[in-house]
Amino acid sequence: MSKHNFHTLLSRYRSGECTEREKHLVEQWFSMLDENISERSKEENEQLEEKLWKAIQERKELARVKPSRFTSGWKWAVAAVIIMTAAGWAVYLTLPGTEQAIGAETAMLPHSTSVSPMEKVSTGIGSKTVILPDGSEIRLSPYSSVAYSSSFDGDKREVLLAGKAFFKVVANPGKPFFVYSGEIVTRVLGTSFWIDGSNPARSIEVSVVTGKVTVSKRSEADFVPAGPVKGGVILTANQKVKFSGKSDLFELGLVEEPVPLLPEESEMPAEESFIFEDTPIAEVIEKLENAYGIEIILENDALKGCLFRGDITRQPLFNKLDLLCSAGNATYEIRGTRVLVSGEGCPAAGFHTGPQKEPVN
Template sequence: MLDGETPIRTDGESRQLEDKIWRAIQQKQDVAQRPIHTHPAARRWWLSAAAAVVVLGLGWFTYLNLNSNSETILTSNGPAVSSPAGTLIRLNDTAQAMELTLSDGSRVTLAPRSSVEYPAKFESTRREVTLHGEALFQVTRNPQQPFYVNAGEVTTKVLGTSFRIQTGEENSSVQVSVLTGKVSVFQRDLPDAPTKDKIKNGVILTPNQRVLYSQASHSFETSLVEQPMVVAAESGASVASTSDVAFDFEDASMATVLGKLEKAYGIEIILENEELGNCLFTANITEQPLFTKLDLLCAALNSTYEVRGTKILIMGSGCR
């Protein structure tokens, strides 16, 4: 019954049920302790049955007491258990991603085998949650009430944006990837220490950037996400697909092409040789992901590119 809904009973009915359970336990114990001469196998069966009743009785008694001191909130995605301090803990023990909405309208997509701890209502000057595992956050913007996500030794601070956090086993590593907006990722002295006045070092991330924090070396390593998305230049929101922005070029200079890619993806692209900027390019690469676009560009101009941190370096002798 622990996995089912909480039965609705009055305090009197609960006490009567507890008394009934304890009487049954006592009767079973008395039977097990009587000097009845039975077959050894039968005696072992009775002792096992008595032990099972004791365990079940204690479990039910604990269950009743727990439910008398805290509230269980049932939702379509399963129970969110309220701790005595008023924080809600949501655990995703399914094989599918679980979505939940916080009191400020922010949305959390919780990956399987992950959990998030959050207050039932954000009442202080800061919105703060704790994550174990992986989740995608889409935070409602509120400059007067910054949003904090604690994950191991790392805290991510945002005003309103979308980003993904992944923690390694036992928080050995934490990875933060930004989809839209800007986030601040920094290290705290202790996983359970308040974030206030505990900032040690960290980084600022913009769209299509990610950082990997290593608990062993206490270091941050920034890079680009695996599949950069087109970002709307004005609003800072990710475009649904690359086809929403056209990349159709006819005798366009390399400098023009790279300038449009930089603006669309928010990623700095550097030419090692400035003469490459004068080379001409003709092709429609709208439907291709960013790194495929760069492969086609470099193949046409006999050049190569490397991802160095959060920037892209294009190398080559030029188009002559």
């Protein structure tokens, strides 16, 4: 995917760890970015000069700069996932949010038992890491805002989000964690009951990296979930949901690039290998299902016995499936959160319904 590659290139350039060739490429690309800019009057320039100077002076005064613990978003995200298995859940939330959205809603949030003042954090061109009072972390993408009670002293933890953010939530079943964004509310599961509400909205996406969350619509008048799950969906790792206010539908799917789940007991991701030596496809599929936590259905039994050989350890899941399908004259499609593999089976396997294994002595 060229966006990913482009991001890699720019990251390498900025870290100073790139080759001369990469450096040259970035610099040439950079030289071609220019657009003509519109003329400004002398007055406009003077105004701008003073506006910027004032802003710089203000920021100089309160330059209490918190150094970021991680230098790049990528590193952070990975670290989050690793720590998360032990500590809680991760959610990736996306919505076309705005400053105003959160501004208008902030006033509504301290509805529960909390009387603490609201904290609000917004980003401009940069990302920010926000540490919540309970130790949970939010990686706030550019042009996004969050608001939350400064003490989290109610019986639940509530955060308002406009924009895009990556959440790493510390588990605390006694104090469920909610994220309100646009028309939906996402609850990090500890216990499970829920209520929904309805409002016309733009589409909002929630993707889960690790753990389990519920996503439902927000009620009109209230933030508090007070009944059983209604119209909400449960998401586990590698699944995402898109909510469109217009159609009022939750559309379940898989994230674009599923990642293998982390083993529960370990904090480090085990580099699981996917090397197969004439292995029946059914076994390969089973291994993939377990590794990614995604259900893969073989439509036709004839496929089960097709043999697969190859090292697909480093391929993304969907490339793995492409390779697998080509070995079994099959195709796959994503149906909701499941993958359906269909095809007539491979000629070599013929009528064999069972796996072809060498005799074991």
